Amino acid sequence: MKNLVFDINVILDLWLERQPEDQLRLIASLIDGQRSGLARGWIASPSLHVLEYLARAQFKREGADPEEAKDRVKRLLANLLQRLNPLSSFGFHQDAALLAQTDLEDAQIVAAAAELQGPTAIVTNDKRFDTTGTALVQFRPAEVSAWLKQLPAEQLPNEQPLAFVDIKTQQNAIRPALEQQIHRVLHHGQYILGPEVTELEQQLATFTGAQHCISVASGTEALLISLMALDIGPGDEVITTPFTFVATVEVIVLLGATPIFVDIEPDTANIDASLIEAKLSEHTKAILPVSLYGQPADMGAINAIAARHGHLPVIEDAAQSFGASYQGKRSGSLSTIGCTSFFPSKPLGCYGDGGAIFTSDDRLAQACREIRVHGQSARYVHSRIGVGGRMDTLQAAIVLAKLPRFEHEITQRQAVARQYHDLLAMEEQGITQKQKQDIVRALPCSSVAKPLPWPKPDRTSVFAQYTLRVQDRDRLQTKLKEQGIPTAVHYPVPLNEQPAYRHLCCPDCTPVAQQLAREVMSLPMHADLSAVDQQRIVTALKASGV
């Protein structure tokens, strides 16, 4: 979404009705643009007091009671801030602003606007802003509509590469909250286990329905600490999947235990629960399924197996599925322990490393809390072996700023995935966009690229990845890359075939994982992916001729 930064004179024209009625309506519609999805609107913070002075001065000149004028102008400002986001002018902007050719206030607006991500225009009736050295443009209100309607491809002669994951657009959407959270931490200075950590843990526990949330330094750390809390060590076996990021298995081996690989389902790429019991032994200490691509594994079946075999603990690796649900319960709260990651590209990510452990077992929660702080049960009392595994306060603050938008982003991700499904079906069937409403969801997809089936009816996915099965993947990736479309492979080699792990399992005993590793390819996926970009991706796929 493009950004509009409103200059003072445009707001004053509206408030003081200094333009014809049709112009006033136009300005009002631009200011309301964020509500209608037109553009994200901003007002630079240095403009606010100027607006107040000017409006009050005008009313005072006209003989209004000063107190009444003051009250009404404050209400106007409050009304404005319900529609426009305040845009910060930072201390570090001021030196450069002083050196600008224009006056300080205008230079402050330009400096603040230049911090925004993506196409940004200053809306002004006075084309005087010095935007040299920035990507900013400036328009009169009547010119804005045409600029907003321009598609990215029309603005740029060569199509820009797409982002595989776009967290810059999200940053604009939550910028005021982000700044507030970051500055709150800078102000109180409790960078380790500060109040934001506690607040985040409370909010995440509520979100998942788990009794406890223990934030940790990363998704990997979440898995490691969970296994340590379960006392898993040398001689123990942990049932898991070979088709996952290496962290899942790495932590098992780090603790001296042995991963026992179970093959996956071809339709979900998650561990095949029907194959687990055959791999259980007297040494099995836990089952560690991964909810891959955003869809929970068959946790009901896995929990039932665990219950039948001495109540084995089950640890759900929910690094990709946080926000998804299984039979009405949130991923992360589906088993003994759930672990997630806040890696920046995850559906709920921070701006660095972070993760969390969820459990409703008080004893395990206490163990995890102690292990993440060097096994410390009280100051300098180390009751058990631990690690330095805390999530820092700044990262917790970032996640707190993102949480209010998370449900919206989940819905958007699901809509983007549905759009991919439909577009791929349309490409296959030669169906036009106009006929899309009549599409039966179950239409077969493109022979070039076949998506994994839609999530099963008893669960939802957050589509951390939108993954296809393709033939001749390398060539297809190259062709898409030439057109600025990034792709990724999650994952090219099953872990039981990786050099560091292949001695732990026969390379051919997980044939489905082996097959999927050769075929899977993920397309760009994020909550703000536009319909235009999705069409471009699918058209390029179809045109690839691979």
Added chain:
Amino acid sequence: MQVEALYDHGQLTFNRPIRFATARFPVILEIPDQAVLAEPQPPAQPAAADAAVTDSPDLLAEIRHILGPLSKRRPSVNSAEDKTALTQALAEKHGL
């Protein structure tokens, strides 16, 4: 039981030590009205990427309602006039 506590930047500190039987339980808080600025609002969300500019009579009506008797049609001005008005307003505020 009722107990006094101090809220400080997201943390609640009880005025006297209490040992709890469980680590997590719901509580009801009485927060002084003057301590609350406003109910938090969810961030505005984009409705559609390809929306078009349309009239917004609601905002205009809201502004006119807020202004009440101060609402009236005024002649257009240029930015230099706005600057002059600002200078005068600031001078008055700071007694210059």
